[in-house]
Amino acid sequence: xxxxxxxxxxxxxxxxxxxxxxxxxxxxxxxxxxxxxxxxxxxxxxxxxxxxxxxxxxxxxxxxxxxxxxxxxxxxxxxxxxxxxxxxxxxxxxxxx
Amino acid sequence: xxxxxxxxxxxxxxxxxxxxxxxxxxxxxxxxxxxxxxxxxxxxxxxxxxxxxxxxxxxxxxxxxxxxxxxxxxxxxxxxxxxxxxxxxxxxxxxxx
Numbered sequence: 415x416x417x418x419x420x421x422x423x424x425x426x427x428x429x430x431x432x433x434x435x436x437x438x439x440x441x442x443x444x445x446x447x448x449x450x451x452x453x454x455x456x457x458x459x460x461x462x463x464x465x466x467x468x469x470x471x472x473x474x475x476x477x478x479x480x481x482x483x484x485x486x487x488x489x490x491x492x493x494x495x496x497x498x499x500x501x502x503x504x505x506x507x508x509x510x511x
Numbered sequence: 512x513x514x515x516x517x518x519x520x521x522x523x524x525x526x527x528x529x530x531x532x533x534x535x536x537x538x539x540x541x542x543x544x545x546x547x548x549x550x551x552x553x554x555x556x557x558x559x560x561x562x563x564x565x566x567x568x569x570x571x572x573x574x575x576x577x578x579x580x581x582x583x584x585x586x587x588x589x590x591x592x593x594x595x596x597x598x599x600x601x602x603x604x605x606x607x608x
Contacts, residue, residue, distance in 0.1 A: 416556070467604070469604055471514075505520075508556045
């Protein structure tokens with residue numbers, strides 16, 4: 415099993431509506447990307463200063479399935495239309511579970 | 512359920528032994544911190560440039576249990592002795608699962 419983890423930090427100017435549009439856009443992906451075995455989205459709880467703002471944790475049966483997700487046009491559209499415009503920082507990796 | 516996610520990036524000078532010592536030190540924590548409901552450690556698979564190097568994904572029943580882990584002396588010792596000396600960057604957050 416492959417786990418893909420992304421931590422995103424929003425820009426100061428990002429509005430609540432823009433942040434919600436990211437979550438909504440990503441939440442629609444499991445319906446169109448069957449390779450997603452598990453898909454957890456979450457907003458930071460504010461327990462520590464300097465935290466990232468949003469987490470995506472996606473799980474796949476294989477690297478090939480992860481790459482389908484990574485390159486999927488609907489996913490790429492969410493990135494281009496909703497994430498990039500308000501993105502200040504991104505940390506990511508893929509690990510074997 | 513609370514999920515604590517940390518993505519760590521090592522310094523250029525970090526040796527494989529130093530990286531292994533981090534994994535070993537963290538892997539010993541579930542035995543001394545019963546509040547850990549799930550504890551996944553992983554090294555990046557190298558599928559994308561610019562990725563972080565190491566992931567810690569820990570799950571707890573409550574924020575209070577997460578704070579026990581966060582402040583636990585054995586955990587703090589791993590951070591001070593093994594992580595900080597080779598740390599280049601850190602991204603983290605806590606989300607509700």
